[in-house]
Amino acid sequence: MLKAAVIGVGSMGRNHARVYREMENGVKLVAVADSDEAATARVGITYNVAHYTDYVKMLDEQKPDLVSLAAPTGLHKVIGTELIERGIHLLIEKPLAKTVDEGQALIDLARKKGVILSVGHIERFNPAIMELNRRLKEGMAGRIYKIHAQRLSPYPSRIKDAGVVIDLASHDIDLMRHLMGNDEIVRLYGETLQSINSDREDMFNGLARFRSDAIGVLDVNWVTPTKVRRLAITGARGLFRCDLLSQELFFFENETAPSQWDTLSVLHGVSEGNVLGIRIRRHEPLAAELKDFTNAVANGQEPTVTGEDGLQTLRIALDFVQSAKSGEPISLKRMAVT
Ligand SMILES: NC(=O)c1ccc[n+]([C@@H]2O[C@H](COP(=O)([O-])OP(=O)(O)OC[C@H]3O[C@@H](n4cnc5c(N)ncnc54)[C@H](O)[C@@H]3O)[C@@H](O)[C@H]2O)c1
Known part of the structure; x- marks a missing residue:
């Protein structure tokens, strides 16, 4: 025991x-x-x-x-x-x-x-994320173009020692690292605003470039009077939309994408196809x-989540804060895998 x-x-x-x-x-x-x-x-x-x-x-x-x-x-x-x-x-x-x-x-x-x-x-253990991860690994989205996270909240007055980037956006940075698999962020740029706190940022928008060329977008703040936790992934074969609060996952199919996808297939356009509501077996992430x-x-x-994962996520969060302070994008060559 x-x-x-x-x-x-x-x-x-x-x-x-x-x-x-x-x-x-x-x-x-x-x-x-x-x-x-x-x-x-x-x-x-x-x-x-x-x-x-x-x-x-x-x-x-x-x-x-x-x-x-x-x-x-x-x-x-x-x-x-x-x-x-x-x-x-x-x-x-x-x-x-x-x-x-x-x-x-x-x-x-x-x-x-x-x-x-x-x-x-904890979001790695959200059943909707687990299902999304499984389907991405199977190639359901095809090549990933964009991963977009939105995490908006009212202001948590109890958090006194961390800004919104390391406190809240770290969830989405970790999810991006997790869902993008072996891909890594190689360049990032952040903008922050201090609207409620005098010493820490409470609004954050970030852009990230992955080694595969995919683009990451983060929209995170403590200034929204309702709670929103959403993730969208746009790929060659369609769009995944995930609501992390209701644990729902939808797939909007690109009808133009070839049904048998291989690396040689050429995409000739994007059009609206079927919409699939994916059944999730719900459980408590914690x-x-x-x-x-x-x-x-x-x-x-x-x-599943190692100390090293936590550190990589923290590094990226702090780089976003630094980028926002300097007004400059940051290249993360140290993370590029050759
Ligand atoms: N995974 C998530 O979704 C999630 C959500 C909220 C908070 N958190 C994290 O959990 C941690 C705590 O956040 P919270 O929102 O619960 O804050 P909180 O202020 O509600 O709770 C922190 C508790 O720690 C206690 N504490 C302070 N100093 C202590 C000490 N020396 N010894 C023992 N206890 C002490 C406080 O009295 C308080 O009860 C933070 O790191 C936060 O980022 C994670």
Whole structure:
């Protein structure tokens, strides 16, 4: 039986506690810790587990095998280091850390200590994304021309230590890396705006160029009074449209594309064809994410989202912020695979 604990049981962490509590096989939630006494007591009492305001005391007394770390991003490095030093496997909520150096240090230490490190890029476990990924790999879209992500939200006043690019757009950057497979971003350009925060951006629009020539478009902000999470992928054979909130996936077929697609086929135009609503077997993404992580711990294998994935995504997010500050596009030659 693996003993699980959660550090930081605010808006996200309390869901980790619930999901661990509901796990049936081989994992037991033993404790939660949060510096806010009311928060830790509320979650501890709800799930009938030990609760602490001092996470070090919790680690000393409960000796968990694995931990979800869902404290604010600025604390990921210091708390993550303490966990890894003790040999505790950990899933760090996204983004991995505040800076590339901090993220790299966590990865290096985890490798040295033989600790499994995963990052909470939860959208990979959205069933609509999983189905989309499967169909892209089968070649249903043909050559991909464009991937367009839209993630618009009201303002989350609780997030005090990260701007909208690393906090929110990191979901879409990770999805682009995931769905584009071996393709990599080789050039990017960002524009940001600070409309509500005085010190951090809360609106972001980004453009990315992939090695394959595909174009990535990101439209992300905290200034929209409703929640939108959409992804569209335009390919030679048609358009995928995915709603990540309702977990729906549609395919708009390009009728002009040859039905038997091969690399020699020439596309002579684009016209409206059939529209396919793709059946999705819905599940809770967080439950799938934590199952993936605990399986990785139980079997000593790599999780679906590695620390390295988290770091690459953070790098790209910070490059977008830098590009917006300088007004210049950034070439990412370091990532181009020869
Ligand atoms: N995967 C997702 O979809 C998703 C969604 C929201 C947040 N997050 C991530 O989760 C993390 C937390 O965000 P949130 O929205 O839950 O924030 P939050 O403010 O609601 O929760 C953070 C909690 O950490 C606690 N905390 C602060 N300092 C602590 C310490 N030293 N020891 C223990 N606990 C401490 C706070 O009291 C608070 O309860 C962030 O990294 C955020 O990016 C991920």
